[in-house]
Amino acid sequence: MDLSKALELIQSTAVDASRPVVTRLDGQPQYVLVSKGGGCDKHELPPPKWAHKLASLWSLFALAGELSANNLEADVSVWHNAESIQLVHDMRWRRDTATFVLEESDCLVALRKLSKSEYSQPELIKLLRLHMHEAHLHDLILVLRSLNFRSGQQVQGDVQHGSTSMGRSIEQALATKNLDKPLPEDFQVACRYWTNLPPEIGDRLAVKTNVALDVNFASCGFELTPSRDDLITNALWAHQQLEEWLVSKLPKGVAVYHGTP
Numbered sequence: 444m445d446l447s448k449a450l451e452l453i454q455s456t457a458v459d460a461s462r463p464v465v466t467r468l469d470g471q472p473q474y475v476l477v478s479k480g481g482g483c484d485k486h487e488l489p490p491p492k493w494a495h496k497l498a499s500l501w502s503l504f505a506l507a508g509e510l511s512a513n514n515l516e517a518d519v520s521v522w523h524n525a526e527s528i529q530l531v532h533d534m535r536w537r538r539d540t541a542t543f544v545l546e547e548s549d550c551l552v553a554l555r556k557l558s559k560s561e562y563s564q565p566e567l568i569k570l571l572r573l574h575m576h577e578a579h580l581h582d583l584i585l586v587l588r589s590l591n592f593r594s595g596q597q598v599q600g601d602v603q604h605g606s607t608s609m610g611r612s613i614e615q616a617l618a619t620k621n622l623d624k625p626l627p628e629d630f631q632v633a634c635r636y637w638t639n640l641p642p643e644i645g646d647r648l649a650v651k652t653n654v655a656l657d658v659n660f661a662s663c664g665f666e667l668t669p670s671r672d673d674l675i676t677n678a679l680w681a682h683q684q685l686e687e688w689l690v691s692k693l694p695k696g697v698a699v700y701h702g703t704p
Contacts, residue, residue, distance in 0.1 A: 462479070463477050463478065463479040464477070464478040464479070465477055466478065472488075473487055473488050473490070474486065474487055474488065475488060492538055492539060493539050493540075493541075494539070494540050494541075494542070495540070495541035495542065496541075496542055496544075497541055497542060497543040498543075499543070500528065500543050500640065500641060501641075502541075502543075503521070503528065503530050503541055503543050504692050504693060506530060506541050507519055507521065507530055507693050507694055507697050508694050510532060511694040511696060511697065512694075518532065518533045518535070519531070519532055519694075519696075519697050520697065520698045520699070520700060520704070521689060521693060521697060521698070521699045521700070522699075522700045522701075522702060522703060522704045523682060523685055523686065523689065523699070523700075523701055524682075524701065524702060524703055525545070525547075525678070526544065526545060527542050527543060527544050527545055528542075528543045528545065528685075528689070529541070529542045529543070529704060530542075531704045540704075545637045545639065545640070546637060546638050546639045547636065547637055547638070548577060548634050548635045548636065548637065548638045549574050549575075549577070549638075550574065550575045550576075550577045550578055550632065550634035550635075551634055551635075551636060551650075552574075553570060553574040553575055554575075554632060554634075554652055554654070554669050554674070555669070555674070557654065557667040557668065557669050558666075558667065558668045558669065561659065561662065561664040561665065561666050562664060562665045562666075562667070563663065563664055563665075564587060564590065564592065564663065564665070567587060567665045567667075568584055568587055568588060571583065571584050571587075572584060575632060575634070577634045577635065578632045578633055578634050579633075580630065580632070582624065583627065583630055585624075586624050586625075586626055586627075587626075590626065592660070592663040626656070626658065627656060628655065628656060628657075629653055629654060629655045629656055630653075630654055630656060631651055631652065631653055631654070632651070632652045632653075632654055632669075633649055633650070633651045633652075634649065634650065635648060635649050635650075636648040636649070636650055636677070636681040637681075640685075644684070644685065644688045647684065648681050648684055648685065650673075650677035650680070650681060651673070651677075652669050652670060652673040652674060652677060653669070653670040653673055654667050654668065654669050654670070655667065655668040655669075655670075682701050686699050686701055
């Protein structure tokens with residue numbers, strides 16, 4: 444071996460010797476041995492990060508109780524928003540979380556989409572029967588089924604130029620003449636806010652929303668507009684009630700917040 448290669452080998456050996464050697468311990472995953480310069484030290488590792496997805500809200504209460512019982516000064520908080528209820532351990536780093544995903548009722552989801560488009564008569568009846576069945580709008584469905592657009596359309600050919608408004612009035616009168624009840628200008632939808640909460644709180648969180656109903660007799664369509672004020676007020680009320688219930692179920696000292704951590 445020539446002199447240059449020998450020097451390189453000596454240098455690399457010296458560098459390797461100065462580097463610490465980390466050794467895992469069998470049966471003790473929370474510790475490692477660090478060897479350096481002839482010495483050996485035992486070090487404790489931080490616990491692995493956890494981000495649990497909970498299938499039950501009772502599991503979140505159990506986890507909060509376990510963390511609080513093991514450490515009376517445990518940094519545990521619970522956050523709730525429209526999408527989830529989340530337990531956070533150690534707010535400084537927001538490192539460990541356990542999340543219970545909230546599921547809004549089909550009726551509430553449908554309410555938010557009402558003002559997006561015009562509905563035909565069959566589409567509206569299907570919407571009320573399937574997606575808003577929880578609201579029990581049977582009387583409104585019967586009135587809608589009795590509405591006869593076809594008889595109103597038959598007069599369109601007889602409407603002379605300049606008499607459009609009169610023609611629209613005739614269409615409306617003929618379409619609604621056989622109704623047992625008048626077609627309402629608005630109606631109220633009552634439904635649960637979330638569907639996967641325990642019944643003791645989920646059934647209590649029933650909200651009512653006023654919906655304006657406009658009929659376009661020319662296109663045989665319906666426009667429905669939910670009250671924006673009702674949607675906002677209902678959301679605030681539901682979260683207030685939910686927060687009070689969470690505080691009553693969680694261990695003392697666990698803070699509850701409305702928002703996102």
